[in-house]
Amino acid sequence: MPAPCSCMSFNPETRRLSIGLDNGTISEFILSEDYNKMTPVKNYQAHQSRVTMILFVLELEWVLSTGQDKQFAWHCSESGQRLGGYRTSAVASGLQFDVETRHVFIGDQSGQVTILKLEQDNCTLVTTFRGHTGGVTALCWDPVQRVLFSGSSDHSVIMWDIGGRKGTAIELQGHNDKVQALSYAQHTRQLISCGGDGGIVVWNMDVERQETPEWLDSDSCQKCDQPFFWNFKQMWDSKKIGLRQHHCRKCGKAVCGKCSSKRSSIPLMGFEFEVRVCDSCHEAITDEERAPTATFHDSKHNIVHVHFDATRGWLLTSGTDKVIKVGCHLSEAFLLWPYVNVQEPRTG
Ligand SMILES: [Zn+2]
Numbered sequence: 536m537p538a539p540c541s542c543m544s545f546n547p548e549t550r551r552l553s554i555g556l557d558n559g560t561i562s563e564f565i566l567s568e569d570y571n572k573m574t575p576v577k578n579y580q581a582h583q584s585r586v587t588m589i590l591f592v593l594e595l596e597w598v599l600s601t602g603q604d605k606q607f608a609w610h611c612s613e614s615g616q617r618l619g620g621y622r623t624s625a626v627a628s629g630l631q632f633d634v635e636t637r638h639v640f641i642g643d644q645s646g647q648v649t650i651l652k653l654e655q656d657n658c659t660l661v662t663t664f665r666g667h668t669g670g671v672t673a674l675c676w677d678p679v680q681r682v683l684f685s686g687s688s689d690h691s692v693i694m695w696d697i698g699g700r701k702g703t704a705i706e707l708q709g710h711n712d713k714v715q716a717l718s719y720a721q722h723t724r725q726l727i728s729c730g731g732d733g734g735i736v737v738w739n740m741d742v743e744r745q746e747t748p749e750w751l752d753s754d755s756c757q758k759c760d761q762p763f764f765w766n767f768k769q770m771w772d773s774k775k776i777g778l779r780q781h782h783c784r785k786c787g788k789a790v791c792g793k794c795s796s797k798r799s800s801i802p803l804m805g806f807e808f809e810v811r812v813c814d815s816c817h818e819a820i821t822d823e824e825r826a827p828t829a830t831f832h833d834s835k836h837n838i839v840h841v842h843f844d845a846t847r848g849w850l851l852t853s854g855t856d857k858v859i860k861v862g863c864h865l866s867e868a869f870l871l872w873p874y875v876n877v878q879e880p881r882t883g
């Protein structure tokens with residue numbers, strides 16, 4: 536190769552392998568039936584600098600790509616011609632496509648997700664949205680439920696209900712580190728998210744989760760009425776010391792520390808870890824509501840890429856420790872073992 540490889544996409548039906556390079560080129564090969572030979576087909580001068588992601592769309596014969604040059608581009612895989620491009624606000628780090636409606640989803644390092652509608656040779660901006668406090672690190676699209684998952688360096692995954700058209704976004708909190716890779720198994724409805732600390736969370740997406748409430752504003756605790764520290768008038772009138780404001784994650788009320796001293800997990804709101812709740816919400820949460828809706832596993836390496844083959848139950852991870860691990864899903868647990876040592880960790 537004329538430059539180091541940065542990403543790739545393989546289409547099993549056509550045995551087409553598209554490889555992105557550090558110099559902005561995408562090189563395409565066709566693999567022989569016995570996988571013993573690869574024939575160069577063509578090169579696309581797709582980007583000014585490193586290609587960060589490639590997606591081959593067989594149905595439309597399109598090659599979608601993003602680059603370090605903050606460009607999204609798409610090419611015709613038959614003619615090799617560039618069909619169009621779009622400049623994103625930051626370097627893209629997640630790319631998904633819905634074949635049916637021709638919408639492309641681009642997540643970027645600023646935390647924004649952009650939706651574009653692609654035509655044969657032009658595109659229109661549909662919308663942009665932002666829900667993470669850190670950059671988007673991975674995107675996953677479920678074309679059946681019409682749901683987009685975004686993973687972020689802010690440790691969370693957000694499930695965006697695009698098909699529901701009500702703007703529902705549900706946060707999934709199950710990692711103690713950056714979420715770096717996502718994989719979705721359509722027919723088992725399992726979302727797999729992998730963290731920088733090696734944590735793998737398998738989310739049961741059959742569970743109906745609720746959105747977290749908006750945090751309410753108040754100048755005094757909505758439980759015991761003690762003033763918060765900026766409420767000088769009430770502090771003076773009642774000769775009380777101002778308190779710090781906290782919020783109950785379940786009801787969203789503004790409460791003082793004393794009225795929210797207990798913690799609870801709220802899996803049906805996406806909180807698999809214990810979070811602050813007010814005393815009355817703590818009493819109201821039942822043990823059934825506390826039952827986890829995800830399983831937790833430790834891969835023992837910093838995962839940069841994950842692939843889940845749901846039909847066989849196989850999971851493949853690659854990490855910055857230069858190890859690829861393969862494993863299988865056995866009775867609620869992943870058994871992972873190192874497969875091979877590679878020279879350079881890559882994200883594809
Ligand atoms: Zn209080």
Ligand SMILES: [Zn+2]
Nearest residue numbers: 783786813816
């Ligand atoms: Zn509450």
